[in-house]
Amino acid sequence: SYVLTQPPSVSVAPGQTATVTCGGNNIGEKTVHWYQQKPGQAPVLVVRDDFYRPSGIPERISGSNSGNTATLTISRVEAGDEADYYCQMWDNNREHHVFGPGTKVTVL
């Protein structure tokens, strides 16, 4: 089955840039989505189809996908960005959705 890998945690100072990676075999050939989840809340879609932002998501959040790594970038990090971030894709071969294990972003 297709496996997505993410770093367990990323720490970043306010105003700096946080980079969250999502690794997978030739993931650049697939379509990746990203979700933000704060404690006790439901997930929120922050990037869809590799790099599109849903309405209401700030331009500071962006996505890219190439080779074996998809990347979520949060620029000018704010305290409110502290959350768990999950990548997700559709495994066409198995007709399954797959979530990455999640990355906890901590704002120092």
Add this chain to the structure above:
Amino acid sequence: VQLLGSGGGLAQPGGSLRLSCAASGFLFDDYAMAWVRQAPGVGLEWVSVVSGSGGDTYYADSVKGRFTFSRDNSNNMLYLQLNSLRPEDTAVYYCAKGRSWGSDTAFDYWGQGIVVTVSS
């Protein structure tokens, strides 16, 4: 868009529960719908997805043969029947709306979560 889940609670191992999700604010049968769960302290796990028409339904290996996902497009309702429950099914279950009709979509709206506890 609103997704209002109900039906969780405590079940014994081997028991059953039925989760419901009432959808409103969008053309229900134009969109795929899904269930995603989250065990305590753990990440998100996809459970099942159904296409807009209900013609295509897919399940995670961990629940296939035990859970049944159905949708009632006449009443804008989703149902997840959980049978042969195991302690590892303990989780918060979210219903989620797909961005498109097909099952391979992202999920742009999520319900508030339904707590399911499986314990003797």
